[in-house]
Amino acid sequence: MNSALARVSRRILPVVLGIAVVAGCSGSGGTRPAAGTGSSPAVTAAPPTSAAPSPSLRPGGEADPALKSFYGQQIGWAPCAADPALKNVDMSTFQCGTAHVPLDYAHPTVDTVDLALIRKPAAKADQRLGSLFLNPGGPGGSGIEEVAGGANGRFQSLNQRYDLVGFDPRGVGRSTAVHCLDDAARDKLNAQDHADAGSDQGFADACRAKSGKLLPFVGTVDAARDLDVLRGAVGDQKLDYLGFSYGTYLGAEYAEQFPDRTGRLVLDGAMDPSNDPLDADVAQLVGFEGVFERWAADCPSHSGCPLGKDPAAAAQRAAAFLDGLEQHPMTTSDGRTLTAAEGWTGALEMLYGDAKSWEYLRNGMEWAMQAHKADYLMAFADDYNGRDKQGHYTNMADANVAINCADYGAPVPSDDRINQALAQLHSQAKYLTARMTAEDLNAQDCRDWPYHPSTAPHVIKAAGAAPILVVGSTGDDATPYAWAQHLAAGLADATLLTRDGDGHTGYGKSSCIKKAVDSFLVDGTMPAAGTHCPTDS
Numbered sequence: 001m002n003s004a005l006a007r008v009s010r011r012i013l014p015v016v017l018g019i020a021v022v023a024g025c026s027g028s029g030g031t032r033p034a035a036g037t038g039s040s041p042a043v044t045a046a047p048p049t050s051a052a053p054s055p056s057l058r059p060g061g062e063a064d065p066a067l068k069s070f071y072g073q074q075i076g077w078a079p080c081a082a083d084p085a086l087k088n089v090d091m092s093t094f095q096c097g098t099a100h101v102p103l104d105y106a107h108p109t110v111d112t113v114d115l116a117l118i119r120k121p122a123a124k125a126d127q128r129l130g131s132l133f134l135n136p137g138g139p140g141g142s143g144i145e146e147v148a149g150g151a152n153g154r155f156q157s158l159n160q161r162y163d164l165v166g167f168d169p170r171g172v173g174r175s176t177a178v179h180c181l182d183d184a185a186r187d188k189l190n191a192q193d194h195a196d197a198g199s200d201q202g203f204a205d206a207c208r209a210k211s212g213k214l215l216p217f218v219g220t221v222d223a224a225r226d227l228d229v230l231r232g233a234v235g236d237q238k239l240d241y242l243g244f245s246y247g248t249y250l251g252a253e254y255a256e257q258f259p260d261r262t263g264r265l266v267l268d269g270a271m272d273p274s275n276d277p278l279d280a281d282v283a284q285l286v287g288f289e290g291v292f293e294r295w296a297a298d299c300p301s302h303s304g305c306p307l308g309k310d311p312a313a314a315a316q317r318a319a320a321f322l323d324g325l326e327q328h329p330m331t332t333s334d335g336r337t338l339t340a341a342e343g344w345t346g347a348l349e350m351l352y353g354d355a356k357s358w359e360y361l362r363n364g365m366e367w368a369m370q371a372h373k374a375d376y377l378m379a380f381a382d383d384y385n386g387r388d389k390q391g392h393y394t395n396m397a398d399a400n401v402a403i404n405c406a407d408y409g410a411p412v413p414s415d416d417r418i419n420q421a422l423a424q425l426h427s428q429a430k431y432l433t434a435r436m437t438a439e440d441l442n443a444q445d446c447r448d449w450p451y452h453p454s455t456a457p458h459v460i461k462a463a464g465a466a467p468i469l470v471v472g473s474t475g476d477d478a479t480p481y482a483w484a485q486h487l488a489a490g491l492a493d494a495t496l497l498t499r500d501g502d503g504h505t506g507y508g509k510s511s512c513i514k515k516a517v518d519s520f521l522v523d524g525t526m527p528a529a530g531t532h533c534p535t536d537s
Helices: 065-071 143-150 183-191 197-211 220-233 246-257 277-301 311-324 340-350 355-369 375-385 396-407 415-428 438-442 481-490 511-523
Strands: 095-102 112-120 130-135 162-167 239-244 262-268 468-475 494-502 532-534
Touching: 065 095, 065 220, 095 220, 112 143, 112 220, 130 143, 130 220, 130 246, 143 162, 183 197, 183 340, 183 375, 197 396, 220 239, 220 246, 220 396, 239 246, 239 511, 246 262, 246 468, 262 511, 277 311, 277 340, 277 355, 277 415, 277 468, 311 340, 311 355, 340 355, 340 375, 355 375, 415 438, 468 481, 468 511, 481 494, 494 511, 511 532
Parallel strands: 130 162, 130 239, 239 262, 262 468, 468 494, 494 532
Antiparallel strands: 095 112, 112 162
């Protein structure tokens, strides 16, 4: 997402995953397996010595003779190799492969990037509908891990009729990936409690040095073109697609570029592509404030709550403790230091989820506030930041900034606008932003980026596209419900399906939502306009 969620009072953080899944926490705390940290294919060329050009589009898609070989390529599907990040997944029923796409669609014969894919063939081969492409969010989330982790779980019903296909978009994970900071530098950056202009410039310089040639071409416009190449390469005439969080932006962008190629598209946890980045940041922080307050008010009704017995005072106590980590950081059992930045990151990570995530956060805060043990909160922060137990990071955070900066090249906001936004945050998100300054809010990574794109936020209409199903949740902190309403209203042919309740995205939190989405994807049955679904208890 365009700069979005806060690592509070330091900088604006991205929303990284559309579906946050946290493994059972025991002992000193644990997280879901992190994405693989192995090497990925890279574009081999020196970084540009001057401002790189903004990507431009060639018309025609597969009708373009220069793209014929890409659309016609045969993906060499083969059994998936062992992957440390997927060690808890039975990979025997999955196939993996690699596709090649142009680095620059304006000059498709000059250089290419590799896209890593995974596929689980439809269980009912004689009733197969085609391929269903999935994207988990981010930007920076791995579609390979989404399919590997969900094909035998939440997506099993869809896998009866569809080949489930996951891919790591350009710049991400196992595909040709953006790399900027090493593990030690990432640790240092994540622990900073306030904006540091030198760190922002250093980050941009590191990205340029390691991935300069790739940076101009990792935006969603190019990722959508890749998605159409993948559609052609797997032999589908239309794209069927299920995208979460940032994946809704990718799906909407695809529909705008290729309306005649849209099949059944579902966009869950919707972004609003017309949002100004600063306005989006403010909306997300206000959204997370609301969920933080509801979590805190609920805490005293559970045994072991460390926030006292008064629900009205609980949020203040929680925020005071997390803010206090700036002056009084805690040490984890392995000697690391939990700062306010990482404490808040860990807390907010749990607010993406459902009642179980709220329970984990209660436990983590109890450990920290009463037992003076920081391991749970640090584990939650590591989960968000893509850090494994050996201290290695995925490229998720690097890719997230690179993709955001390729998408949103808006001018730096004026001082007046920053101050207005800060005043709004101090009024409407007083707990999350109590320590935030104008310098913190103004520390946007893209100001020091080596190039600036020509794209701008706008309403996506996708005139001529097949009907699109948009899913929004009334208590979604990461992608506020209003964004789903705006996206659905802007699209030429879309229906909004609503989940009533907290948490990010709807598909994994409501059997009613799941039934409606599955029915649309499998049978083409669109839910009635205005349909609301409850959250599962």
